[in-house]
Amino acid sequence: MTSGREAYVSVRAATKTYHSQRGDIVAFRNVDLTIRTSEFVSVLGPSGCGKTTLLQCLAGLEHPTAGEILIGDQRVNGPPSNLGVVFQRDVLLEWRTVLQNVLLPVQISGAEIGVSRQKALDLLELLGLKGFEDRHPWELSGGMRQRVSICRALLMNPRLLLMDEPFGALDAMTRDDLNVELQRIWMADEKTVFFVTHSITEALFLADRVVVMSPTPGRIIEVIDVDLPRPRDLDIRETPEFARLVRHVRHLFQEMGVLKSNRSDRLHAARALP
Ligand SMILES: Nc1ncnc2c1ncn2[C@@H]1O[C@H](COP(=O)(O)OP(=O)(O)OP(=O)(O)O)[C@@H](O)[C@H]1O
Ligand SMILES: [Mg+2]
Numbered sequence: 006m007t008s009g010r011e012a013y014v015s016v017r018a019a020t021k022t023y024h025s026q027r028g029d030i031v032a033f034r035n036v037d038l039t040i041r042t043s044e045f046v047s048v049l050g051p052s053g054c055g056k057t058t059l060l061q062c063l064a065g066l067e068h069p070t071a072g073e074i075l076i077g078d079q080r081v082n083g084p085p086s087n088l089g090v091v092f093q094r095d096v097l098l099e100w101r102t103v104l105q106n107v108l109l110p111v112q113i114s115g116a117e118i119g120v121s122r123q124k125a126l127d128l129l130e131l132l133g134l135k136g137f138e139d140r141h142p143w144e145l146s147g148g149m150r151q152r153v154s155i156c157r158a159l160l161m162n163p164r165l166l167l168m169d170e171p172f173g174a175l176d177a178m179t180r181d182d183l184n185v186e187l188q189r190i191w192m193a194d195e196k197t198v199f200f201v202t203h204s205i206t207e208a209l210f211l212a213d214r215v216v217v218m219s220p221t222p223g224r225i226i227e228v229i230d231v232d233l234p235r236p237r238d239l240d241i242r243e244t245p246e247f248a249r250l251v252r253h254v255r256h257l258f259q260e261m262g263v264l265k266s267n268r269s270d271r272l273h274a275a276r277a278l279p
Contacts (some may be wrong), residue, residue, distance in 0.1 A: 013197045014040040014063065014165070019072035031222035032058035036072070038216060038225065043195045047208035049254065050218030050262045056201045057093055059223070060167050063199060064090050076165065089163035091171040093201075095154040097142040103129065104138040107156045110226050114161070121160060128156040131186065133179070147174040152183075159190065166191075166198045173203065181239055184210055188236060205254045206242055217257050227257060 016038040023030045033055030040046050061067040064073055065084040069091050074081045097106050107125040111118055129138060132152040142150055151174050158166060172180045184207060191198055192213075202208050206213045215229045231250060233241060241247055258264040 011042055012039045013042040013044070013077065014073040014199070016059075016063075016184045017073050017075070018114065019059075019069040019074060021062060021063065021067065022070045023058075033218070033223040036223070036225055038228075040197055040199065043197055045191055045198045045200065045201045045211055045213050046216060047202060047212035047214075048216045048218065049202065049205060049208045050223055051220045051258075051261075052203075053221045054184075054218045054223035055221065056218065056223065057169055060090075060169050060199060060201055063165075064088060064167055068123055085165070087161075087164040089158035089161065091151075091154050091166075091168040093173070095147075095150040095171040097141075097150055097153060099142050101137050102141055103134065103145070103153050106142065106153055107160055107178060109157060110161050125156065126158055129153075132156055132183070148176065151175065155183075156254045162194060164196060166196050168198065168200045170201055170203065172207065180207070185239065187211065192236060205251055209247065209250050209254070210237060210239075210242060215254065217254060219261055220263060226261070231251065 016036050019036045022033040023032060023081050036059065045121045050056050050057070058067060062069050062083065063076075065088075068082075070107050076085045079085065098109070101109070104122075104125055107117055107129065108121060111121045126135075126138065129135060132155060134149060134152055134156070137145065137149065142153065145153070151171060155168075155171055158168070160246075172183055175183065188211060190196075198209070198211075200211060209229075209231055211233050215225045215231060217229065218224065229250065233244075233246060255264060259266055
């Protein structure tokens with residue numbers, strides 16, 4: 006999909022420091038990032054580099070201690086309207102059924118449940134949860150719970166979708182399916198997506214651009230254009246272009262000391278020693 010040209014999310018010289026009794030923790034430092042309307046941006050970075058904190062700042066749940074974040078032309082001071090969030094840990098209400106959890110944003114907004122009920126059922130079916138509508142979260146597996154969270158985030162058809170490792174708890178095959186499904190939903194609905202993941206393959210498969218962050222405190226090391234045709238099917242991961250992008254990202258993490266060089270590289274280096 007061709008992304009709109011205008012900036013939708015602007016992060017400007019943003020730094021976030023947590024002040025705690027044990028001292029200050031800089032979660033991310035001096036982050037500049039512009040995400041265009043309808044663009045899909047993935048974020049990769051080692052554990053603790055500030056990905057969740059950055060996402061929470063975009064969601065208006067945390068605030069940068071320096072710099073600013075704008076959505077549209079509004080500075081983010083609290084949760085913006087038209088926002089869907091999938092948190093790293095699913096935040097389901099244990100006493101409500103699956104369907105009631107998905108419908109929660111409609112109730113909070115004060116709107117009539119009416120047509121949303123059918124939409125919630127359709128989304129649950131799409132994400133493989135048909136038949137589980139009346140179960141409670143404690144009756145579900147971790148992957149199923151996370152899929153309920155995704156349905157809830159999509160229900161109001163948000164313009165901006167923030168996703169924090171949404172597929173981390175899923176088995177590889179379901180994850181593949183949902184990668185394809187998410188691409189389809191994104192292409193159909195023209196959403197702007199900020200997607201945090203630890204999977205290099207997933208980040209590249211989904212994104213228009215991949216943001217690579219350094220170890221803590223996170224800075225943006227590189228933003229990689231993923232200039233592969235859409236819609237992408239899973240086989241694209243076998244192509245030389247895709248493999249080249251994966252290698253490039255791996256090398257960035259190797260240079261930062263986050264990933265070790267692979268064994269054959271080390272053997273090769275050892276053979277080269279006098
Ligand atoms: N509420 C908080 N108070 C104090 N420190 C925090 C808080 N939340 C996060 N941190 C610290 O900020 C840093 C960044 O945390 P964050 O959760 O953003 O990392 P992350 O990149 O999402 O990691 P992961 O990949 O493991 O989810 C870490 O050092 C963490 O300990
Ligand atoms: Mg996180």
